Amino acid sequence: MHERTLGAVVVALLLMSVPPPAMAQPASPPPPHLSPEVLSDRRVTFRIYAPKASAVTLRGDWMETPAPLALTRNAEGLWEGTTEPLGPAYYSYSMTVDGVRTLDPRNALIKQGISSVDNMLFVPGPEAAFEATANVPHGDIRAVWYPSSTLGGQRRLHVYTPPGYDSSTDRYPVLYLLHGGGDDDSGWSTIGRAGFIVDNLLASGAVRPMIIVMPNGSLPRPANLPPATPGAPPSPQAIAASAALQDRFTSELMTDVVPHVERHFRVVPRPESRAIAGLSMGGGQTQRVLGAHPGAFAYVAIWSAGVNPAATTDFETRNAAMLGDAAKVNAAVKVLSISVGDKDFALPGTKNLAQILSSRGITHTLHVSGGGHTWINWRRYLRDYLQVLFR
Amino acid sequence: MHERTLGAVVVALLLMSVPPPAMAQPASPPPPHLSPEVLSDRRVTFRIYAPKASAVTLRGDWMETPAPLALTRNAEGLWEGTTEPLGPAYYSYSMTVDGVRTLDPRNALIKQGISSVDNMLFVPGPEAAFEATANVPHGDIRAVWYPSSTLGGQRRLHVYTPPGYDSSTDRYPVLYLLHGGGDDDSGWSTIGRAGFIVDNLLASGAVRPMIIVMPNGSLPRPANLPPATPGAPPSPQAIAASAALQDRFTSELMTDVVPHVERHFRVVPRPESRAIAGLSMGGGQTQRVLGAHPGAFAYVAIWSAGVNPAATTDFETRNAAMLGDAAKVNAAVKVLSISVGDKDFALPGTKNLAQILSSRGITHTLHVSGGGHTWINWRRYLRDYLQVLFR
Numbered sequence: 001m002h003e004r005t006l007g008a009v010v011v012a013l014l015l016m017s018v019p020p021p022a023m024a025q026p027a028s029p030p031p032p033h034l035s036p037e038v039l040s041d042r043r044v045t046f047r048i049y050a051p052k053a054s055a056v057t058l059r060g061d062w063m064e065t066p067a068p069l070a071l072t073r074n075a076e077g078l079w080e081g082t083t084e085p086l087g088p089a090y091y092s093y094s095m096t097v098d099g100v101r102t103l104d105p106r107n108a109l110i111k112q113g114i115s116s117v118d119n120m121l122f123v124p125g126p127e128a129a130f131e132a133t134a135n136v137p138h139g140d141i142r143a144v145w146y147p148s149s150t151l152g153g154q155r156r157l158h159v160y161t162p163p164g165y166d167s168s169t170d171r172y173p174v175l176y177l178l179h180g181g182g183d184d185d186s187g188w189s190t191i192g193r194a195g196f197i198v199d200n201l202l203a204s205g206a207v208r209p210m211i212i213v214m215p216n217g218s219l220p221r222p223a224n225l226p227p228a229t230p231g232a233p234p235s236p237q238a239i240a241a242s243a244a245l246q247d248r249f250t251s252e253l254m255t256d257v258v259p260h261v262e263r264h265f266r267v268v269p270r271p272e273s274r275a276i277a278g279l280s281m282g283g284g285q286t287q288r289v290l291g292a293h294p295g296a297f298a299y300v301a302i303w304s305a306g307v308n309p310a311a312t313t314d315f316e317t318r319n320a321a322m323l324g325d326a327a328k329v330n331a332a333v334k335v336l337s338i339s340v341g342d343k344d345f346a347l348p349g350t351k352n353l354a355q356i357l358s359s360r361g362i363t364h365t366l367h368v369s370g371g372g373h374t375w376i377n378w379r380r381y382l383r384d385y386l387q388v389l390f391r
Numbered sequence: 392m393h394e395r396t397l398g399a400v401v402v403a404l405l406l407m408s409v410p411p412p413a414m415a416q417p418a419s420p421p422p423p424h425l426s427p428e429v430l431s432d433r434r435v436t437f438r439i440y441a442p443k444a445s446a447v448t449l450r451g452d453w454m455e456t457p458a459p460l461a462l463t464r465n466a467e468g469l470w471e472g473t474t475e476p477l478g479p480a481y482y483s484y485s486m487t488v489d490g491v492r493t494l495d496p497r498n499a500l501i502k503q504g505i506s507s508v509d510n511m512l513f514v515p516g517p518e519a520a521f522e523a524t525a526n527v528p529h530g531d532i533r534a535v536w537y538p539s540s541t542l543g544g545q546r547r548l549h550v551y552t553p554p555g556y557d558s559s560t561d562r563y564p565v566l567y568l569l570h571g572g573g574d575d576d577s578g579w580s581t582i583g584r585a586g587f588i589v590d591n592l593l594a595s596g597a598v599r600p601m602i603i604v605m606p607n608g609s610l611p612r613p614a615n616l617p618p619a620t621p622g623a624p625p626s627p628q629a630i631a632a633s634a635a636l637q638d639r640f641t642s643e644l645m646t647d648v649v650p651h652v653e654r655h656f657r658v659v660p661r662p663e664s665r666a667i668a669g670l671s672m673g674g675g676q677t678q679r680v681l682g683a684h685p686g687a688f689a690y691v692a693i694w695s696a697g698v699n700p701a702a703t704t705d706f707e708t709r710n711a712a713m714l715g716d717a718a719k720v721n722a723a724v725k726v727l728s729i730s731v732g733d734k735d736f737a738l739p740g741t742k743n744l745a746q747i748l749s750s751r752g753i754t755h756t757l758h759v760s761g762g763g764h765t766w767i768n769w770r771r772y773l774r775d776y777l778q779v780l781f782r
Contacts, residue, residue: 052445052489098443102493108506115499117508133545138536140550143580145529154524159531166655189534264557 031076035106036093036121042085044121046095048104051077053097060093060121061374062086064343068096088125089376092118092191111190113182114218120191129200130383131193136203137163138196141189146260150252151220157257158185159265160195160212162202171266173273173390174211176253176297177382178282180304185216191375197383207386211265215257217282219245246281250288254296271332275299275389279378280346287353291319295332301385302338304373306349307356316356326361335388336364339381341371422467426497427484427512433476435512437486439496442468444488451484451512452765453477455734459487479516480767483509483582502581504573505609511582520591521774522584527594528554529587532580537651541643542610548648549576550656551586551603553593562657564664564781565602567644567688568773569673571695576607582766588774598777602656606648608673610636637672641679645687662723666690666780670769671737678744682710686723692776693729695764697740698747707747717752726779727755730772732762 030049037045046058048071056079057068071081092111095102103110109120124132139162148155162172177194179187188194194212201207225241234242262269276297278286283305290300307315316323329336336357340350347368354366367384371377421440428436437449439462447470448459462472483502486493494501500511515523530553539546553563568585570578579585585603592598616632625633653660667688669677674696681691698706707714720727727748731741738759745757758775762768 048491050489050491053491054443097488097491097493098441100439100441100444100488100491100493101496102488102491103508105492106506108503108508110501110503110508112499112501115497117494117499117501133536135538135545138545140533140535142531142533144531145524147526154526154529166657266557 088128158214178278180280277301306353479519549605569669571671668692697744
C-alpha cells in the first residue's frame with residue numbers, strides 16, 4: 001500500500017470505527033512529491049523516490065528516439081526529470097529503476113498489456129478535446145466472456161454500446177476494432193480512449209450510433225514454439241508458428257467473435273453494417289481477414305501495418321484470390337482506408353501495401369500523417385474513420 | 392516493454408510484414424524465469440531479476456503478520472522467495488525493490504486501486520472453485536459513466552448484468568456492492584471476483600438472477616484537508632473532514648447512483664428488491680446508509696466493519712432515529728448480516744456493533760469466520776450472502 005493511500009485508509013478505518021492495524025512505517029518517509037506534474041507550458045515533470053538507486057530512466061510513447069529520459073537524484077533520494085513541451089494528448093510511459101521496470105508510484109492511471117503495465121498521462125488542450133472525458137452522454141464498455149471453439153476455453157472481449165442502447169429496440173452497425181502486439185482487449189478502452197472518442201462524436205452528431213467490439217488479438221503462444229532468444233532475430237520456426245497463430249485469429253473472429261456478437265447484441269448482421277479496423281499487429285490481422293473474407297466487411301481500415309517489400313511475393317501468394325478479383329473487392333468494400341505516420345517504421349511496408357492494391361486495381365485511400373508508431377496517431381485515425389462509417 | 396513481450400511483438404511485426412524498429416537491448420538479458428510459480432504442494436515461488444538491488448521483499452494478502460517475505464539473490468542477480476503452502480484462492484501481492492514498490496514484471500494479472508496497483512495470483516483447488524473462471528454462461532461487467540450531482544462531474548461505476556439480461560424483458564433485483572479503502576469501483580471485478588462468483592452460483596441454480604452495482608466509494612479528497620503526516624495519527628480536522636466525506640457517499644448513492652441505475656437498467660425499484668453490502672470502509676458506508684435510510688434496502692450486509700468501542704456514544708448519537716425504532720427496522724430489513732474474521736482487526740468493533748443492535752432489539756446475525764481482514768473472506772461472505780437474497 002502506498003504512503004498516500006495509507007493515510008486515506010487509516011482515516012477510513014478510524015471512521016468506520018475500527019482500530020487500524022499496526023503497519024510498518026518506512027525507514028525514512030519520502031518527501032512530498034507529485035508525479036507526473038504537467039507544467040503550464042506543457043512540459044511534464046516525473047518524480048520517484050528511490051534513495052538507493054543508482055540510475056532511473058523513463059520511456060514514453062511520445063519519444064521518437066530509443067534514448068530514454070534520464071532522471072536525476074537530489075540529496076533526499078528523490079529522482080526527477082522533465083520533458084520538452086508535449087502536444088495535448090494521452091500518453092503512456094514506464095520507469096526503470098536500476099534495470100527493474102517500475103510503475104510510477106504516484107500515478108494510478110494505467111494501461112494493461114499481455115505481460116506489462118504502463119502508466120498513462122493526459123496533457124489537456126484543444127487538440128485533445130476529442131478524446132477527453134467530457135460532460136456528454138456515455139456509452140457503456142462491457143467486459144464480455146464467451147466460449148471460443150477456435151482457441152478452446154473462455155475468452156474475453158470488450159464491447160462498447162452507445163448511449164440509449166438499453167432503452168432502444170433499434171439494431172446497430174458494428175465496428176470490430178483490433179489492438180496491436182503486446183496489448184489485449186482492454187487496450188482500446190484505456191490508452192485507446194475509444195469509448196470517449198465515439199461519445200464525443202455522437203454528442204456533436206458527427207457519427208452514427210454503433211456498437212464497437214474489441215476482441216483480444218493476442219492469442220495464446222503455441223506450446224511447441226521455442227522461447228525467443230533476446231537480441232536474436234526470430235527463427236523460421238517461430239515465424240511460421242506465429243503466421244499460423246495470426247491465421248487462427250481470422251478463425252477466432254469469424255467463427256467465434258462475430259457469431260457471438262450477432263447472437264447477443266442487437267446488430268444489423270449484414271456486411272454493409274460491419275466495419276473492421278486494426279493497428280500494427282491488428283492491422284496485419286485486418287489484412288488477413290480482408291484476404292480471406294473480402295465480402296464480410298464493407299468498411300476496412302489498416303493502420304501502421306503493411307507488406308514488407310521483401311515479403312511481397314509471399315503476401316501476393318497468400319492473397320491471390322482477393323488480389324485477383326478487384327471487381328468483387330471494390331463492390332463489397334465501400335471504404336478501404338490505409339493510414340500511417342511519416343515517422344512510423346511501418347511507412348515503407350504501408351506504402352508497399354498501397355502500391356500492391358493499386359497495381360491490382362483495388363480502390364483504397366492512403367493517408368500519411370505526421371508522427372510515428374503510437375497511440376497518438378491511432379486515436380486520431382479512429383476519430384476520422386468513425387465519421388465515414390455506415391453512411 | 393518486457394523482454395517476454397518483446398519477442399512476441401518482434402514476431403508480430405515481421406508477420407505483418409514491416410521491419411521492427413531498432414530497440415535497445417538490455418545490457419545483460421535476464422535468465423529465463425517464471426513468476427509466480429505455484430508448486431504442486433501449493434507453495435508459491437516468486438522471482439524478479441534485479442541485479443543491482445540490495446534488498447527485495449514481497450507483501451501478500453495471505454500474510455497475517457507485518458513482516459514481508461524476504462527474497463534472496465542468486466549469482467545471476469535473480470531474486471527468489473517461496474511461501475508456505477497457500478489455501479486455494481485468489482491473492483494479491485506486491486514487491487518492493489530497494490524501497491521502491493514494484494509490480495512483478497512476469498505477472499500481468501493485476502488489480503488497481505485509487506493510488507496503487509497490485510499483482511494477483513490464483514492458487515487453484517476445490518475450495519476456490521466458487522470463484523474460478525468456469526465454463527458456464529457469464530454475465531457482462533460494464534463500466535458505466537454517469538453525471539454526479541453530489542460530487543460534480545463524471546463518475547464511473549461497474550455493473551454486472553446476468554446471462555440473458557439483454558434478450559430478456561424481465562426486471563431484476565439489485566445488489567449494491569461496496570469496496571474498501573484504497574480500492575475503486577473495479578475492485579469487486581478484479582480481486583473481488585464478483586461476476587465469476589455469481590455466474591457459478593447461477594449455473595448451479597443457487598441464486599436468483601440479479602444486477603450487481605459496484606460504485607466508487609473512494610470520494611475525491613476535500614481540497615481543505617491537510618496532507619496526512621506519515622506515521623502520525625490523523626488530526627481531528629482530518630477525521631471530521633473524512634466523516635463528512637463518508638456522509639457524502641450516502642448522498643452520492645441515494646441521490647445519484649440508485650436513480651441512475653433505476654433509469655438505465657431493468658430493475659425492480661422497490662426496497663424488497665434492493666440489497667446492499669460493503670466491506671471495511673464500504674461496511675462503514677453501509678452502516679451510514681442503513682442509519683440514514685433504514686427502509687431503502689431489504690437486505691443489508693456489513694463485512695469487517697463495526698463500531699469502535701471508544702466511539703459507541705458517537706455512533707448511537709448519529710444513528711439515534713434508526714436505533715430507536717427497532718420495529719421499523721425489523722419490518723423493513725429482512726436480512727441484516729454481519730461478518731468478520733477471527734483474526735480481523737475489526738473483530739472488536741464488529742462485535743460491538745452486534746451488541747449495540749442486540750441491545751436495541753434490532754434483528755441481525757453475526758458470523759465470525761476464520762481469517763483476517765482480506766478479500767479471501769469477503770469473496771466467501773459474498774458467496775454466502777448472494778444465496779439468501781431476494782427470496
